[in-house]
Amino acid sequence: MSTKDEALAPARDRGGWSRIAALVAGPAMLAIALVAPAPSGLSPDGWLVIGVLAWMIVWWCGDAVPAAVTALLPFLAFPMLGVVTPEAAAKAQASPIIFLLLGGSVMALAAVKTGLHLRLARLAVVVGGGGPRRLLLAVMAAAAFAGMWVATSMATLFMVEIGVAIALATAAANADRDADARTFSRALIIGVAYAAMLGGFSTFSGNIFNAVAAGMISQQTGQRIGVIDWFSYGFPVAVLGVPTAWALIVAVGFRFSVRLPAREDLLRTLDAPKGWSFPQVAVAAIMVCVLGAWLTMPSLKSVLPGVSDAGVAVLGAGLMFLLPSGRGRRLLSWDDAARIPWGVLLIAGGALAIGAALTKTGVDVWLTGPLRQIHDVPTWIALLALVAGAALLTELVNNIAMATITVPAAVALAAAVGADPAPMAIAAVIASLGGFVVPGTPGLAIAVGTPPVRVPDLARAGLWMLLLMPALIAFVAMGRL
Template identity: 30%
Template sequence: MWNSFSTRQKIGLVFGPVLFITMLVMPLPEGMSPEAARVAAVAFLMAAFWISEAVPIPATAMLPIFLFPALQVMSTAATTINYGNQINFLYIGGFMIAIAMQRWDLHRRIALTIIVRVGSNPQMLLLGFMLATALLSMWISNTATAMMMVPVAMAIIEQNKRHEHLENALVGDDPFGLSLMLGIAFAASIGGVSTLVGTPPNAILAGIAATVYDIEIIFFDWMKLAVPASATMLALTWFVLQLKLKDVHKSEEENRQLRASVRHELQDMGSITQEERHVAIVFGMVAAAWILRGLVDFPALVMVADSAIAMLGAFILFIIPARRENGGFLLDWETAKNIPWDVIILMGGGFALAAGFSESGLTEWLANQLSVLQGVHFFIIIAAVVLMVIFLTEMTSNAATATLFIPVMGALAVSMDLHPFALMVPAALAASMAFMLPVATPPNAIVFASRQIRIAQMASTGIKLNLIATVVISVISYFLLPLIL
């Protein structure tokens, strides 16, 4: 059985429990309570398992349910309530709406429409694919978006190869295919940061903010900060990728044929169906409600949060009939139950861990220890945090990275007499900006499997974007964040 684990997993299986036991038996550091030491031990155990992936990531997230009560940190009831955090219901509702869009191919129609309208040459076609991918990944999981976009892109890449006589080209030798695939992978990650439902680190930030600091992040308030960050990164990423196309010259006829291949994909879908139209209306109403909640004060709805709006939208989809399915509805439970429950459990584990940090006094202890950094310029601290989180995310799940770092970053900010968001927000943004390796994000892995990219090409382009993201996030967090959140 031991041989079924990789070397990395074996290290985690041994190192995690050793760290856990060491933290429990070692003398307490000055000022740390016994409860805080026990929470730290659990955090080290979970970190070792998450980084090594010795145990499935969601399974590790369930450890606090037993360990916190067993170590007398929090009761079972106080621990498990975090797995039903309202942010989890925001994600559940959002996922159900997204699944309805996928069920009726609305997401594909939206993507193809954008590409047809934008794409006029290879550079603009790249921009069209990136815009469509980023827009969809704001509302649909990055993985699902990439999986939907890659086949569309592959059809165009294969047609281009025939025109350029590159049918037998080696992996990575087609600059158009290389740029298009990297554009899809990177745009899926970049677009996801724009909304609270776009990527798990954003939701984890919102949940920890509510659990530890009793601060609600309103959907539209997050967009006011994250959309500029996402748009800036998308534009810079497109600029970097389109440089790979500088030697790709096509005649007007060749450009027309590329556009025609996308238009043909859209025409094959036929006219928009009633089901697509109804799902679009429900989605539009939910998105509008999320945005209006941050703009208009409704006294009668003061207790209605973003999660309640998401769940209402999902409920409506269950009661609107679908003409194409006799006796069916826009969303049924057989479809809805396929939402990624692993992400929901992972976020719950993160919220439980954050609650343990707060209840045990570990957050306060960390804040006191980190106060030694008060003499360092704050911009340098932001940049260091962002760079560290980005490169750690290259090796482990972005959700796990966010779960481990966001509470610590909040403590660091408080130790410097700053709002906890001053470092929590840049850490959350950075957790979605890993571009170097196929294992960093599911979109990276999906496009790498297309055999259009060599790993060295992804790494060389990705490290440039990692550094660009460090600058963009640091600047926006330092200058724009204080004006918004």
């Protein structure tokens, strides 16, 4: 079975009883909120919102049902409980952020369909073909770039396929160094997974929970967090994080001594075409124009007051279905739309809905009350503690749940130390959406599912990443406080 087939195959049910326990425990959380009195200082509606939130966290963490199904709970439960009207419960699903994610997903789909990722593969081999460590860095840089524009799981999937092809060709050229070749394979696959994750920190299209968190930050602080606002934090983290991960992998995690095949042999193995096709040029041009519009959004608004990040993304997506591919077809057909991650959009809507309910009922203020009592703590210490705590907990708790909890905690801590809440919240969210040791994210799960990588291999460089990344993220955010 190919790497892609393995990654997409249904997971074996090795936790049947734990899933059953989570399935029962989730509704029990809401049942407790229905029969028990609300704690002091919390409204009855707020207590019910906590019950629904606890239900969602239990189901998300216990993998009781598909995550997209869990995300529908706010639209069902809140109106029935009288917390909000059905119209208000559904409002989050029509948020501009959802359309921004939809547009980004369509453009990413077109990039993969036309083989733009193979352009990255060819460039990585041409730039990094001088040695195995240099090639590893080049492939990681390509994976990070792909992770900026394509969902992290998808970027990891096709970049791991490229890494496996390079590893097999290298193993064939090092028949006398089997152990080193396998070590190089592990380094390549894990490096790709880390790099794609780091690249995804930069954009809304790379990691959809960046957009969800931006919406939650806007709800709680009144500050608009657009595509470029987030990029200004996430991109420096990626730029610093990728070489850090590479250095740890080659110096601490995986030491190897292998000979690379000839560059032309590697390119032939990857089946990476030399010339650009018309569809690739067209898709790349549209993506560049969309990026240019995002970068110049303030100027565009002075000419077209109604323009938005989401509107530009939807326009770019629409052009993919409109423009010809040069082969008698369009760049994308509606049949291709079946591959759009619709479930991810539902998850984003559910997370936005629960975030809005937390703010409306005052739960966020009540939950973070102890943090608001912190005084006389230097801002940098508070920020580092927040980011380190988020990075550690995300190794144990579902990323979706962590992002939902992290934003109100960061806003409360910022208020206590007198800092701007947006940089602290963005830094904490970026930390909470990582994970370098436990294969709880889709990207790391794909890496661990690809021979010869095993779960213990992640700890060899991942533990160091877990220690260093909070400091790096806090360093980037401190420049904005």
